[in-house]
Amino acid sequence: MKLSSEQIKQKLKDAGLRVTPQRHAILEAVYTLGNHPSAEQVIDFIRVRYPGIATGTVYNVLDVMVESGLVKRVKTDKDAMRYDAIMNRHHHIYCAESDRIEDYFDEELDELLQAYFRKKKLQDFKIEDIILQIKGNFNDNSE
Amino acid sequence: MKLSSEQIKQKLKDAGLRVTPQRHAILEAVYTLGNHPSAEQVIDFIRVRYPGIATGTVYNVLDVMVESGLVKRVKTDKDAMRYDAIMNRHHHIYCAESDRIEDYFDEELDELLQAYFRKKKLQDFKIEDIILQIKGNFNDNSE
DNA sequence: TTCTTAGATAAGAATGATTCCTATATAAGA
DNA sequence: TCTTATATAGGAATCATTCTTATCTAAGAA
Incomplete structure (x- = not known):
């Protein structure tokens, strides 16, 4: 998903964070890359325009964003942590072989689960x- | 859960693995520690009796055991990977603050999910x- | 039982991911 | 514009994990 510069700025502000060029670039990168990038992928993406x-800043900022609820951590079978900017409730379809993650949105399922755990506390x-x-x-899978 | 030495041996054999003292100690550690230990916790536990x-052996063996279906990887928000010897279908209750994981068994829920995804492919x-x-x-939470 | 060898381990170096440190810079409110 | 709490750069340090190679051993064969 691609966001305008203004939208990104607003998201940072709404989260109560100072708007810096670095934070702007990082949040933009996570959104633009889309598919649950690692910190390294974020860094590579940003360094093209902002060498x-x-x-350390990227790691710091990603942590801050996790704390503020702007992104989520996604851990896979592999070592490196990955990040997800989609904050709507969703699930992950994951293939360990390819380390590929796809988002899975399913409101019907969410309601089902919600109802289930409302009963069964x-x-x-x-x-x-x-x-x-x-x-x-x-x-x-290309294999 | 605590297993007898004989049970552990049998599990290794059933998985088609050679029975070595190291593998024995590692599988025993994961079972005895119980609460989804990290590789480091496994190492600390074993070194008391087997310095x-x-x-590297512990990491190797844990990988081999994951491949052979003796243990599962458990991913959290934190960096270090954790391991679980309970292979019955179950879920995880996780608190990021304390990094504590509890097992959650619920057959009714499993059936619900199975039925759901049988319909919705x-x-x-x-x-x-x-x-x-x-x-x-x-x-x-003690905080 | 002993022999054989594919596979396993020890030891520690190497790598990769992440965190830490501190001097400098800057966002944003006064 | 000034102030200052907060953020960043740069690089060292740490942590988790993997790799390398020489040595060892489990377990089937003789």
Whole structure:
């Protein structure tokens, strides 16, 4: 998903963050890259236009954005952490072989789960979010 | 869960793996520690009785065990990978604040999900496993 | 039982991802 | 414009994990 410069700025402001060129570039990168980029992919993307950005800054900013709810961390079987800017409730379809992640939106399923856990409460736990990790294989895997 | 030495041995054999003292100790550690240990926790646990075990061996063996279906990788928001020896279908209740993971078994839910995805097929994807990550907060968090 | 060898391990170097440190720079409110 | 709390650059440091190679051993064969 591509956002306008103004939209990105507004998102940072809404999250209560100072608007800096670095933060702007990083949030833009996560949105533009779309498919759950790693910090490294974000850095590579940004350095094309903005070579000076420091590695540490990207990690810092991504952390800050996670804290502020602008992005989410996505961990896979692999080592590097990945980031997701889509904040609407969604799930992940994941193939370990290719390390590919696809978003899965399904409101019907979400309602089903919500209803289920409204009835069947968990002891001593306050649910904030439920994420399905759907594991398997893409049929069109290039292998 | 605590397993007898004989049970552990049998599990290794059933998985088609050679039975070595290291593998025995590692599988025992994952079972005994119970709560989704990281590789580091496994190493610390084993070194008390078996100081010589090499770091690389633990990582190797854990990978081999994942390949052979003896343990599963468990991913959290944090960097380090964690491992789970419970292979029955179950889900995870996770609190990012404390990094605590609890197992959640619920056959009724599993059937619900199975029925749901039997009807609503995903295009171009063969589902092998569905794991819920239930995120939130434990009420008794010591904080 | 002993022999054989494919496969496993030790030890530690190497790598890759991430965090930390601190001097400098800057966003944004006064 | 000034002020200052906050952010960034640059690079060292740390942490998790993988790799390399010499040595060792489990387990089937003789």
